[in-house]
Amino acid sequence: MATPVELTPALAARFDQTCICLNVQRAARIVGRRYDAALRSAGLSNWQFTLLMMLNREDPPTISALADALAMDRTTVTANLKPLERRGLLAVQVDADDRRVRRVVLTEEGRALLTEALPLWEKAQAALVEQLGDVERAALGAAMTALSS
Numbered sequence: 001m002a003t004p005v006e007l008t009p010a011l012a013a014r015f016d017q018t019c020i021c022l023n024v025q026r027a028a029r030i031v032g033r034r035y036d037a038a039l040r041s042a043g044l045s046n047w048q049f050t051l052l053m054m055l056n057r058e059d060p061p062t063i064s065a066l067a068d069a070l071a072m073d074r075t076t077v078t079a080n081l082k083p084l085e086r087r088g089l090l091a092v093q094v095d096a097d098d099r100r101v102r103r104v105v106l107t108e109e110g111r112a113l114l115t116e117a118l119p120l121w122e123k124a125q126a127a128l129v130e131q132l133g134d135v136e137r138a139a140l141g142a143a144m145t146a147l148s149s
Contacts, residue, residue: 020147024147031128032046032047034124034127034128035049035121035124037124038120038121038123038124039117039120039121039124041120042113042116042117042120043113044113044117047080048080048083048084049114049117049121050070051066051080051081051084051090052084052089052090052106052110052113052114052117053114054066054069054070055090055104055105055106055110056106056111056114060093060103060104060105060106061103061104062095062101062102062103062104063077063078063081063092063102063104066104071148081104084110087109088107088109088110089106089107089109089110089113090104090105090106090107090110091104091105091107092104092105093105
C-alpha cells in the first residue's frame with residue numbers, strides 16, 4: 001500500500017511549476033486569447049479561424065479526417081462547424097463516392113472571410129514568434145510534436 005502524500009502548500013507550488021498538463025493548458029489559453037483579440041475585427045475566434053483554415057485544402061476533408069487532424073471527437077467537431085455553416089462560411093456535403101461520408105467545404109463567403117482574417121492572424125503570429133525567438137519557437141514546436149505523437 002502506498003504511503004499517503006501530505007497535501008501541503010509546497011506540494012501545490014511544485015504542481016503549479018511542474019505539471020505539464022496545467023502549464024500547456026494555461027499557455028494555450030493565454031495564446032488563444034491573443035489570437036482571439038487579433039481576429040475579433042473579422043468576426044472570428046481563433047478556433048473558428050483554425051477550422052476554416054483546415055478546410056482550405058484541394059480535397060475537402062471529411063468530418064472524421066478533421067477530427068483526427070485536430071485530435072478531437074467527431075461530435076465536438078460537428079458542433080463547432082454548425083455556427084460556421086449557419087453563417088454560410090462552410091457547407092457539409094455528401095461525398096460523391098460514398099453517400100455515408102460527409103465532406104466539409106469552404107464556401108466563397110468563407111474563403112473571403114479567411115482572406116480578410118489572414119493578415120490579422122499573420123500579425124498575431126509574428127508577435128508571438130518575436131516574443132519567443134527562434135530557439136524557443138523551435139523548442140516549442142519540437143515539444144508539441146513530441147507530445148502529439
